[in-house]
Structure formats: structure tokens, C-alpha cells
Amino acid sequence: MYLDDKSTVPAAWNDPARNAMDQMLENMKNFKESAASGQFAISESGGESLIKVIRMLQDWLEGHDTGTLEQKPMLGGSYGAKVMAPFLQEIASDEQGFIPQLARLRDVLADAETGVHQAMANYRRTEHAVAGTYRR
Numbered sequence: 001m002y003l004d005d006k007s008t009v010p011a012a013w014n015d016p017a018r019n020a021m022d023q024m025l026e027n028m029k030n031f032k033e034s035a036a037s038g039q040f041a042i043s044e045s046g047g048e049s050l051i052k053v054i055r056m057l058q059d060w061l062e063g064h065d066t067g068t069l070e071q072k073p074m075l076g077g078s079y080g081a082k083v084m085a086p087f088l089q090e091i092a093s094d095e096q097g098f099i100p101q102l103a104r105l106r107d108v109l110a111d112a113e114t115g116v117h118q119a120m121a122n123y124r125r126t127e128h129a130v131a132g133t134y135r136r
Helices: 018-035 042-064 077-092 098-134
Strands: none
Touching: 018 077, 042 098, 077 098
């Protein structure tokens, strides 16, 4: 973990990778809420492209078993290997670990897809309203 000696934030919260992941997940939730409130719109083709990418990532996440990551790695019998194996296992599965972060990402991807669908609906409404002004 990266430690910033100048920071007054406790070390557990001073992890740039963790902070970046938290920020990304928070932004995805805000994305859904912004779309629901009509703050932005996405064209049909743009929305379909985003949904395609979201579903590809969801499929990838579903297709990979994380059980192997939860196991203690077999690094050998050296002193260093014996010290590192439980540490690596903990990194993967503790509450801030890689596996829980993947689970959080899975949850947020569903929110992102909902937000894209809503933004596409917003776009259709806007297009319909604008087209109506030209018919008069």
C-alpha cells in the first residue's frame, strides 16, 4: 500500500487505488441518479455501444471464478513464501481486497446499465419534443 507521509489521513484510507475505485463506483451511482432526473441524454447508437461494453464486462466477471484467488497460494517452502502466502490470500479476500471490489463492480454495472437506458429514453423524449416544434 502506498503511504503518504505528509497526509493526516489514516493509512487504511490513504490508498490511491482504493480511493480511485471508490470514486469510480460512486460516479456510476451518480450517473444513474443523474439520468433518472433527466440531467443528460444519450443517443440510441451511443447508448447501445455503452450497453454492449457494460454487458461484455458483466459476462467477463461472471465467467471467472474467484475461488482460486481466495485460496492460499502455493509459493513453496521457503521462509519468504510462508510469510507471503497468507498475506496474498488476505489481499484478495479481505473487505478491501480484490474479490470484494469485483463484487462491488458487478453491482454498480447493473446501475450503469439502468442509467444508460434512462438516458436513452431522455434522448428520445428530447428528440420528440424538438421534432414537434418543426411540425407546426
